Amino acid sequence: MLQGKYAAYQRMNDIIADNPTLLLAVSRFGLPLGFHNRTVREVCEAHGVDTDTFVTVINFLAERDYGLDNGHAGLRLDCLIGFLRNGHRYFLDFKLPDIRAKLVRAIEANEAGAAYRDVFLRFFDEYVEEVDSHMRYEDEVAFPYVLGLLQGHKPAGYDVHVFEERHNQIDQKMLDLKNILIKYYPSEGNSFLLTDLLIDILGCGAELTGHNRVEDYLLIPAVESLEQSIINAKR
Amino acid sequence: MKAEENLLKVLIAEPSDILRSGLSAVLNRIPGYRLQPIETNGTEGLEHLLTLHKPDLLVVNPAFWSVSDLEHARALPANPEMKIVALASAAYSDSLLARYDEVIGMHDSTEQIKQRLDRLYAPPESPADDAADSGEQLSDREKEILVLVVKGHTNKEIAQQLYLSTHTVITHRRNIARKLEIHSTSGLTVYALVNKLVELEDFK
Incomplete structure (x- = not known):
């Protein structure tokens, strides 16, 4: 602990x-x-x-x-995986749609911005798609593999490397969005909507980083030592 | 100033809680760097941690590490760019310390530690390059390339159109991404549009 x-x-x-x-x-x-x-x-x-x-x-x-x-x-890996799965649901079903709705409102509030709406949304949706495919892969492939290990099943050809090293790319797109809004978005006068959106985006980014780090520094080392103990038991 | 994505993972292997946490705290106070300290209380299992987490920088206390440990760590399939720094809590011979990439002493100030990091991580380009390249202002050529990228042209097409080598186009693209701190094509599209480098109709 x-x-x-x-x-x-x-x-x-x-x-x-x-x-x-x-x-x-x-x-x-x-x-x-x-x-x-x-x-x-x-x-x-x-x-x-x-x-x-x-x-x-x-x-x-x-x-x-x-x-x-x-x-x-x-x-307890089953407990940790429950936590991570709920995290995926939080991002995909709740927070990212929430941010998208705010993004639409903030863009449409500004007359000039309304023209960019589709381009902005395409960018955002591509980002969500990347997060979605990464998380779905973990839900469908990586987590079931770990839950199988807990039952003592270690399928040949699989190991802890089923967790892909794709976290950086997800973070990168989030940084792009943040930079566009903070550094380059032409906002004028009252930008409460935009500020609120940005605070949400930054908060969501930090949450996502924390979630990924739980995987990198707690889950993966724990899975590795579980694999090792199964291999040792078979000797 | 380092770009946002230049996160350096620093693995600190030091048995003393106070020294380890103290160094973490100092590292987090250094301006211009994004450092992620990762702490371990000794050198046991270090090999595994180096291969698993592939840190960019390893800080170890030479009191707990032999020269052969050091040579061994350099040979691991970890991060090939990894630098190894000694956290010298006592007096050691110069010949021992010379085997490390840098030495951090107990009485170093934050500024001195920053200078040591600068020596390890300062960008290799010459000062002349730096002056011409600093800031976010895109050159006319870069704007030209950005517009073509946003309109969906491949590097090869852009090279042909502008009579450049593909390699040059790639270098320009890298500079554009670095200056703007935007790396994805869809992100660049938003940038170009918001800054009126392209019109909506251009890529419908």
């Missing part, structure tokens, strides 16, 4: 008050609000979430710098 600022005996409410950005992680673990004074452990147990996995992920997300030492030991 990854030790850090937050521990299982603390009240869930206090942790969120201390670091509100963790709310998104809490919801992706499927923990509903209305915590009363319950501790992290109590809330997790009431909803069938593995406490150590939860604590590891929030400590990991709360730190800017990553400690790699045994952070993944004791992680």
